[in-house]
Amino acid sequence: MGNKGEALRQRIVASADQLFYQQGYENTSFSDIAEDVGISRGNFYYHFKSKDEILNAVIDTRLTDIVQMLDEWSKKYTDPKQRIFEFIDILTNHQNNIKNHGCPLGSLCTELAKQNHPMLRDANKMFAVQRDWLTVQLKELGLGKGAKQVAMHLLAHSQGIATITNAFEDQNFLRQEVRRLKQWLDEQIQGQNKSGN
């Protein structure tokens, strides 16, 4: 099995990943990716026989990357709250990209949903693993039954921040809302035994 081919394959996926994020999936052509990688279309086609195939590979990589990132945080930080704050800080750390291209996960799902693309159900797994990880953290913080709902709210709020930041091209709003989100989370943790949830 070609070792060289595998390396190129990964370069192609990385390129496609970037371009899909910056320009959108449909709006990115085989030629775009091939040119970005510096290979011919024919060679590209040797590695990926269809556009769905490269999309599938991109989603897989993103999913793997997300899981790895979450795992690292689980190891690196003992405090679940700190872990969640790390999650929220993704927004701040990528504010410039978000301003220009929105959220990579959200904007991809939005596009796939619009085209009724069957791979939406693979793409939204990227959200699902985050939701599940957040739920675990929140349960450790004492939120019982409500943990999953709060996790979903965290996802939704993050998405909203990304969409509006992107629409208004306004990073200030992002920072403002991140502050609000952290504050909200604090309250959520503080009041966790108010209603015995």
Next chain:
Amino acid sequence: MGNKGEALRQRIVASADQLFYQQGYENTSFSDIAEDVGISRGNFYYHFKSKDEILNAVIDTRLTDIVQMLDEWSKKYTDPKQRIFEFIDILTNHQNNIKNHGCPLGSLCTELAKQNHPMLRDANKMFAVQRDWLTVQLKELGLGKGAKQVAMHLLAHSQGIATITNAFEDQNFLRQEVRRLKQWLDEQIQGQNKSGN
């Protein structure tokens, strides 16, 4: 000036509006719209000389519709809180469409941003008028300086709800979060004089 032409023009815009929402802007062709209206491409081109022109017309209509909707609520309800609840209920009232196609405003802005389309700045006015209207309502409720921030949060949260509902194709989540959003707004109004904002 042709009266007949104006009527057809409006039918075209209405069709484009729908199709842009359901399939996305780039993914909708002249032929798609012409076919949907029941006219020839040539005739279509007589009314709209470019794709940007029809996009512009769609954004204009949406903007007009939004302003009209907000004006009506301002007249129909005297209680600003009820007005805002009406705004939030858009989500519930369109839950099936949102599940399938997301938010018409948000998904359009996301697409335009991704293509670096200059008309993004026109499209986000659809959000801006909502933000301003919400700000007015919130000020009437006693939120002073914080009104605009709360208005923006309302927009962002709504967007997040739409994006996640769409990504997971899950209307239950929408209803859940709408409840949460209304509750949050209540608290916001209740505690409006806590910090004297």
Next chain:
DNA sequence: CAATAATTAGGACATATATCCTATTTTAAT
């Protein structure tokens, strides 16, 4: 009714793009 303007239809054209195919070059295996 005549003539001018508005409207409509449908074809022409250039371009872009996903996909396929074949020839050539590079790498790996015996």
Next chain:
DNA sequence: ATTAAAATAGGATATATGTCCTAATTATTG
């Protein structure tokens, strides 16, 4: 080193699409 497999390049093809053009039809106006 020779041979088989892997990798790469670049052209061919079919299709879609935005845009343009011209001829025909309909509506309007004097």
